Amino acid sequence: MTEIKDSESTEKKSLNFIEQIVANDLQEGKNGGRLQTRFPPEPNGYLHIGHAKAICMDFGVAQKFGGVCNLRFDDTNPQKEDTEYVEAIKQDIEWLGFKWGNIYHASDYFQKLWDFAVRLIKEGKAYVDEQTSEQIAAQKGTPTQPGVESPYRNRPIEESLQLFEKMNSGEIPEGAMVLRAKIDMANSNMHFRDPIIYRIINKEHHRTGNKWKVYPMYDFAHGQSDYFEGVTHSICTLEFVPHRPLYDHFIDELKEGKDLDDNRPRQYEFNRLNLTYTVMSKRKLLALVQEHLVDGWDDPRMPTVCGLRRRGYSPEAVRKFIDMIGYTKFDALNDYAMLEAAAREDLNARALRVSAVLNPVKLIITNYPEGQTEEMEAVNNPEREEDGTHTITFSRELWMERADFMEDAPKKFFRMVPGKEVRLKNAYIVKCTGCKKAADGTIEEVYAEYDPSSRSGLEGANRKVKGTLHWVSVAHSLPAEVRLYDRLFNVENPSADERDFRELLNPDSLKVLSNCYVEKFAAENPTGNRYLQFQRTGYFTADKNSTPDHLIFNRTVSLKDTWAKQK
Numbered sequence: 001m002t003e004i005k006d007s008e009s010t011e012k013k014s015l016n017f018i019e020q021i022v023a024n025d026l027q028e029g030k031n032g033g034r035l036q037t038r039f040p041p042e043p044n045g046y047l048h049i050g051h052a053k054a055i056c057m058d059f060g061v062a063q064k065f066g067g068v069c070n071l072r073f074d075d076t077n078p079q080k081e082d083t084e085y086v087e088a089i090k091q092d093i094e095w096l097g098f099k100w101g102n103i104y105h106a107s108d109y110f111q112k113l114w115d116f117a118v119r120l121i122k123e124g125k126a127y128v129d130e131q132t133s134e135q136i137a138a139q140k141g142t143p144t145q146p147g148v149e150s151p152y153r154n155r156p157i158e159e160s161l162q163l164f165e166k167m168n169s170g171e172i173p174e175g176a177m178v179l180r181a182k183i184d185m186a187n188s189n190m191h192f193r194d195p196i197i198y199r200i201i202n203k204e205h206h207r208t209g210n211k212w213k214v215y216p217m218y219d220f221a222h223g224q225s226d227y228f229e230g231v232t233h234s235i236c237t238l239e240f241v242p243h244r245p246l247y248d249h250f251i252d253e254l255k256e257g258k259d260l261d262d263n264r265p266r267q268y269e270f271n272r273l274n275l276t277y278t279v280m281s282k283r284k285l286l287a288l289v290q291e292h293l294v295d296g297w298d299d300p301r302m303p304t305v306c307g308l309r310r311r312g313y314s315p316e317a318v319r320k321f322i323d324m325i326g327y328t329k330f331d332a333l334n335d336y337a338m339l340e341a342a343a344r345e346d347l348n349a350r351a352l353r354v355s356a357v358l359n360p361v362k363l364i365i366t367n368y369p370e371g372q373t374e375e376m377e378a379v380n381n382p383e384r385e386e387d388g389t390h391t392i393t394f395s396r397e398l399w400m401e402r403a404d405f406m407e408d409a410p411k412k413f414f415r416m417v418p419g420k421e422v423r424l425k426n427a428y429i430v431k432c433t434g435c436k437k438a439a440d441g442t443i444e445e446v447y448a449e450y451d452p453s454s455r456s457g458l459e460g461a462n463r464k465v466k467g468t469l470h471w472v473s474v475a476h477s478l479p480a481e482v483r484l485y486d487r488l489f490n491v492e493n494p495s496a497d498e499r500d501f502r503e504l505l506n507p508d509s510l511k512v513l514s515n516c517y518v519e520k521f522a523a524e525n526p527t528g529n530r531y532l533q534f535q536r537t538g539y540f541t542a543d544k545n546s547t548p549d550h551l552i553f554n555r556t557v558s559l560k561d562t563w564a565k566q567k
């Protein structure tokens with residue numbers, strides 16, 4: 001008896017607060033046992049990691065409780081919207097691993113919303129205002145001071161009807177008139193102070209073309225769209241808390257008390273995702289793209305879903321991060337390091353281990369026969385035996401990391417030092433015998449001798465040496481460009497900074513290494529979204545522009561958090 005109770009309570013504890021609400025509603029048989037959510041992006045930009053948080057909630061809760069989540073494009077502003085964004089949004093949702101039920105558009109409801117607006121005018125609940133938006137804003141009042149009524153507020157109904165028609169026929173210039181709901185200029189909720197519900201926009205809409213000249217405001221479209229579709233749980237972010245009563249108000253008007261079951265969407269709000277060292281505003285992200293401050297929406301430094309994908313994040317890593325931060329009712333700023341920690345954990349289990357030398361110096365194994373080669377077995381992923389092995393070619397001339405050699409090294413430098421032994425990964429133990437230097441002291445070549453009896457895997461080969469170095473064979477490796485990324489912004493919270501966000505960009509957020517060498521296996525299937533670990537260096541993936549003739553790899557994340565050490 002008690003045991004069952006216990007397991008029930010742990011089950012409950014693992015639900016977030018919205019899942020808990022949904023579970024209770026379903027248990028109580030609300031909405032006839034139906035669960036319907038939606039993800040409602042405005043197609044005016046690419047999705048970012050904040051949207052991913054909303055997606056994991058909207059789709060996740062429907063999935064978990066056997067409901068349906070629809071995708072609705074809130075396309076009420078043709079000025080900024082485009083089909084390019086529509087397609088990108090669909091692709092990103094699918095990549096994240098979610099499936100929508102139906103695809104809807106707010107523009108599907110333009111006629112219904114128009115009819116509703118006309119009805120409101122006829123009932124004396126809406127009027128055409130000819131003031132400028134500045135005048136209207138100036139009359140809004142403050143939360144403690146009532147607003148001032150527009151001189152057009154009590155104009156004859158007939159006049160408003162005619163003007164609304166004219167607003168939509170193209171006779172009235174943009175900005176000259178708006179339609180406002182007549183509610184209450186003294187309401188303590190500012191959104192009730194005769195909100196603008198329609199404005200004129202002279203721009204072709206990506207779906208309805210030139211059919212409409214007036215477009216509903218988001219607040220006049222969003223709640224009703226949910227209602228038309230039969231959404232049961234309308235989940236959104238906290239900034240919409242004060243809008244909720246207005247949505248309910250419009251639905252009350254729309255239903256006219258006909259719907260006695262009170263079948264309306266219930267809105268629940270969770271905290272937005274804010275991340276350190278980046279921005280989440282679509283306006284700012286668009287500016288970065290348009291001003292070529294980054295290489296497009298999918299620049300690997302962008303917090304966009306496509307940016308993370310190009311950077312080498314797996315969908316699982318993104319979802320793991322969303323899971324780690326959870327859902328609350330309080331806004332916070334999450335640490336970018338947590339996103340990277342999620343990526344490391346995910347990639348450690350997933351990535352193929354390969355060898356790549358990013359800053360090469362030549363290593364010559366002087367006692368290894370010229371022209372001889374050996375195929376060495378390399379484990380693909382020690383975390384996952386079933387991933388098998390591949391081979392890497394060993395030869396007399398190798399590339400090693402310049403930083404792995406020191407002529408005069410401190411005691412704890414367990415790498416290549418004259419007179420000392422190290423193991424070359426998957427190959428032999430070698431003893432460093434010296435180096436060749438240029439006149440300016442630059443190391444040109446490093447020399448070593450190998451011990452033939454120490455080949456990895458051979459019986460008794462494993463005598464103790466401190467330090468294992470990665471390498472690639474000069475004749476059997478491929479040149480590559482490697483891109484190392486860092487924080488896009490220099491300040492922790494760019495959105496809270498008074499300075500223009502462009503001034504806060506980190507000038508060192510991209511470092512290009514053009515003289516790298518990778519083993520051949522690393523370059524196989526370069527665009528197949530392979531997750532790689534360059535041994536000892538970090539997690540990498542081939543860039544979308546990588547070709548066999550010009551290999552390009554992006555660093556997803558380093559093996560360790562280098563910023564943590566500096567603090």
Ligand code: ATP
Pocket residue numbers: 039040041042043044049050051053054235236237271272273274280281282283
């Ligand atoms: P805009 O400035 O264009 O309104 P937006 O970020 O609100 O941008 P929408 O396309 O309206 O973009 O957002 C779609 C959904 O994603 C909304 O339900 C919104 O609440 C949610 N969302 C947007 N940004 C975040 C974020 N940072 N964290 C969590 N959810 C978010």
Ligand code: MG
Pocket residue numbers: 042
């Ligand atoms: Mg929005």
